[in-house]
Structures are given as structure tokens and as C-alpha cells.
Amino acid sequence: LAVSSLPGHLARRFHQISTALFDVEMRRSGLDLTPVQYAAVVAVRDNPAIDQATLAGLIAYDRTTIGGVVDRLVDKGFVTRMTNAADRRARVLSLTEAGASTIVAAEGAVVRAQEILVSGLNSSERETLTKLLDKAVTALGEVSRTGKG
């Protein structure tokens, strides 16, 4: 059983390289945002007044993970977290001005990281890879949905 040719191993390597590239390009832009933090802050921008549980489901993360990620985004001043008056269990998230401008400033780094990630493939291959990954992931939508705590 050759471990290195298993889909699971390739999944790990591809993801590992993806986050490493993201970190490098982000640092090169003078920004301090991790891949999760970027995904979260963009989701908050696109879904004003979203609560943490919905955010977790939207970008497919565990609730506990999102709690910690939001902690750091609040510390950095990119997001505010307030108790929802209508349902005091929920925490309403909002984007700050600093968060909005950071998203704009980060876009170049994000695009660059994506391009480098698939730089070994031609454009037809890139499209195929994206399509197949999406198809495989969508087919297993229930797995690791992590909706519950």
C-alpha cells in the first residue's frame, strides 16, 4: 500500500501547500490574516448580522473553531461581536471599517496564492481539478458538516 499516491495523502499535501502559500503571500502584503480568518471575515461582510453558528455552517467549520477564530478577529478589530437582543443565545457579528479595508488589501495576496497553488497545471487542467474537487466534496456534503457541538 503506497501511502504517497492515496487521495487522502494528496489531499493533505495540497492543503498544506495551500496554507503555506496563503501565509507567505499575506505576509508579503504586510497583512496578518490566516486562511480561516479570511474566509470568516468575507462571510461576515457578505452576510451582515450573521450569528456564529450560521457562519460555522456556511464555511464548513466546527462551532468551537469559529468561536476561537472570531475571538482573534475581534482582538484585531476586524469584527464586532454583540449579543442578539431578540435571541440572547446568539452572537451577532459585524464587519468594522478596518475589517472591510483589510479584505480589500488582502485580495491581491489571495489571488496570487491561488494562482501559484495550481501553477503546475494549464488552464484546462485547473478547471478540471476544481470541478472534480467540488464534485467529490459536494457528494459528501453530510460528512464533516459539524453542525452540532
Place this chain on the structure above:
Amino acid sequence: LAVSSLPGHLARRFHQISTALFDVEMRRSGLDLTPVQYAAVVAVRDNPAIDQATLAGLIAYDRTTIGGVVDRLVDKGFVTRMTNAADRRARVLSLTEAGASTIVAAEGAVVRAQEILVSGLNSSERETLTKLLDKAVTALGEVSRTGKG
């Protein structure tokens, strides 16, 4: 910029599902092995008397990570770690009998997890996905090689 269709996001989702399936199938087999631990123990089996730095390079992990992984494999009795008499900086790793039998016992779970991971694709698509992932990863071999500490 739609985050959910970026290669980086798909890479994370695919990897996330991969490890979740691995954990489920391993638990179902009554075994307690994580994906990294499995990769490490197989690499030790296939490369007797390997040292930690070489192991880290072989399966593309950071040295510090491998140190912790080996700690747990030693605790579980699957691997032994001894100082190399010829070069006292290096730690020689060896597989125990328990480690060898665990690898055999785990094989079914590993194969099952891989099959489920690509269960949304037909066999031609599976082959293409594996080929493209390998191509993309190989092209970026230098990135995240993490050879140094």
C-alpha cells in the same frame, strides 16, 4: 470574489473530509490511529532505522510535528526511539510487533476511507483527480518542504 470556489477552499474541504472519514473508519475498526500516525508508522516499517529528520522529509512534515507524533507512537508501543550510537544527534526509529500488526489491522479502514472520499466520482474521474493533484503538488515540491527547524 467567491471564496467557496477557490482551489484553496476546496483543498481545505477535501482534506477536512478526508481526515474525518479516516477517523470514523479507524474507530469503526477499533483502532486509535490518526492519519499522520498511520503515515509515520508505515514509513518506519518501509525504512528500518530511519531517523526523525529523514522521516519528516519523507512524508513532508515539519520536524517538530514529527517529534510529537513519534512521542505518541512510542507511548502507544508502536515504535521505539533510540539514540544512534554512530551519530548521537540522531534518533533511530524502529517498528515494534504491535506496530506491525496494527498496520495490518488498519489497512481495511484506510482503503475504505479512500474509497468513500472519492465516492462521488467515477473511476475515470478518480484517476484524473489523483493525477492532477499529484501534478500540482509535485510542481510545488519546494514549497512547504519544511526541511529545516
Place this chain on the structure above:
DNA sequence: GAAGATTGAGTTCTCAATCTTT
């Protein structure tokens, strides 16, 4: 100095248990 390894710090990720609120 260079290489193998370890320690310490910080983020990510998941699970189980708990707390509050509905």
C-alpha cells in the same frame, strides 16, 4: 558553523461537557 532534536508559543481543529436561553 551545521545538523538532529527538543522546548515554548501560538493557531487550527475536533470532541465532550457545560451553561444559558429558547
Place this chain on the structure above:
DNA sequence: AAAGATTGAGAACTCAATCTTC
């Protein structure tokens, strides 16, 4: 009871700094 959130525990991952040995 169910849902949103938090806390605690453990594994994984990386980086910087340090230690020992070469």
C-alpha cells in the same frame, strides 16, 4: 428538550529559539 455558545482537553501544525553533537 433543543439551540447558540463557551470551556476544557488533546492532536496537529508551524515558527523561533535553544541544546547537543558533529
